[in-house]
Amino acid sequence: MxxxxxxxxxxxxxxxxxxxxxxxxxxxxxxxxxxxxxxxxxxxxxxxxxxxxxxxxxxxxxxxxxxxxxxxxxxxxxxxxxxxxxxxxxxxxxxxxxxxxxxxxxxxxxxxxxxxxxxxxxxxxxLGEYSSPTGVTCRISSWYRQTDVSFPLRGKISAAYITSSLAKTEAVESGFDEAILMNSQGKVSEASGMNIFIVRNGQIFTPGFEQDILEGITRDSVMKLAGDLGFKVIERPIDKSELFIADEVFLCGTAAKVLPVLQIENFKLPESRPITEKLRDKFTAITENRDPKYQDWVFPVSL
Incomplete structure (x- = not known):
């Protein structure tokens, strides 16, 4: 409740x-x-x-x-x-x-x-933690993300969430926590309500807007933080097979914040996630107004 x-x-x-x-x-x-x-x-x-x-x-x-x-x-x-x-x-x-x-x-x-x-x-x-802070397991959904030619994906339109709901329930009912959706071209798009990043060889990759993703605000924040921390962030199409061999995979969104992925299908990901943890710690510090460099991201309301 x-x-x-x-x-x-x-x-x-x-x-x-x-x-x-x-x-x-x-x-x-x-x-x-x-x-x-x-x-x-x-x-x-x-x-x-x-x-x-x-x-x-x-x-x-x-x-x-x-x-x-x-x-x-x-x-x-x-x-x-x-x-x-x-x-x-x-x-x-x-x-x-x-x-x-x-x-x-x-x-x-x-x-x-x-x-x-x-x-x-x-x-x-x-609302406390949206998902387990230790991380989530994911399956590749049989449902595909909508395409911008038939749906206004630049808006956060409520009708779009039927696909998210189908994907999420399919994942949970098959023993996973979360779903990863492909787009109509068979490339990685996003999770049921979060954007996705992968780490390979010290670089961070994420699908670009042309991959039919939501223009996530947390995604934008993570990309800026990663750059400021000295990591190279590249927006490009991501193949399904890259998920299984990534050094780290994480999801991000308003409710979930920065969330590690522990396993995708039957592929367990490495337990060491230094970049994910660094980004998560930095993000938490900013939301709690403990980082003066990003104070303009935090809006205080006096009660």
Whole structure:
């Protein structure tokens, strides 16, 4: 069971979470015509009167951009102001996750994006570790990542997550923790809700945007951190067979942060993961506002 934060933002008002409800006839429920965001918040370890948000501006901008695919004009500034007020209303005291969501809010059955009401809500829930911090096992999914020619993959559109859900359940029901999806060209794309990196011979590789991946904010952060730490990061297509012989493989995302991969299919990966651990330690320090070089990535909210 999740512990939801008590106050939600719904239909332009802050109301009790339990009262924030939509109709069973809501358009987005039937057609996946929504776009989601997600970001973590933690109490400031150095100041209990503040909450720290990681790269709030980027998260708000991505949701604003995603909303354009729904023909919905909502500014990043509006989203940011709402999230800040949402935190102040809830006064969270533990690590939590925020879910802002834009969607087609009319009641009806015609699939369309024109001449239909759009809306925006925000809720949150307490969230510690999303996955085991020691790492996860993965299988190669039989489901393929969508292609940008038929789906707007530059947006975080809710309908896309049917594929993620199928892949995740397939992985868990076959004895693994997580799924790795290939794209339509048979190259590595991403995990069910995370981007993927591999390490070979001291270099870091990750699929580029042309491999039908999500433009992950944590991915972007990891790439910048790796470069600053002196590692070469190369964006290129990755073959399935490279996963099995990699020195290290790790996943990253808002909920999971930086997550080591222990095994892929029946191939166990090396137990020594120095680059993954260095990146994870650095990332954690930044999110806790312990690294002055990256203070502009951390947005403090005073309660």
């Amino acid at each position: 999740y512990n939801f934060l008590p106050i939600a933002y719904f239909e332009d008002n802050f109301i009790p979470f339990s009262d924030a409800k939509i109709s069973i006839a809501t358009h987005a429920l039937h057609y996946g015509t929504g776009a989601l965001g997600g970001l973590r918040g933690i109490p400031d370890p150095q100041d209990s009167t503040r909450i720290l948000l990681f790269r709030l501006d980027r998260h708000c901008q991505r949701l604003s951009t995603s909303a354009k695919f729904l023909h919905y004009d909502i500014s990043a500034e509006k989203i940011e102001e709402t999230i800040i007020e949402f935190i102040k209303k809830n006064q969270p005291s533990t690590s939590f996750y925020i879910r802002p969501f834009v969607y087609t809010a009319d009641l009806g059955i015609a699939p369309r994006l024109h001449s239909i009401k759009k809306d925006f809500f925000v809720y949150g829930l307490e």
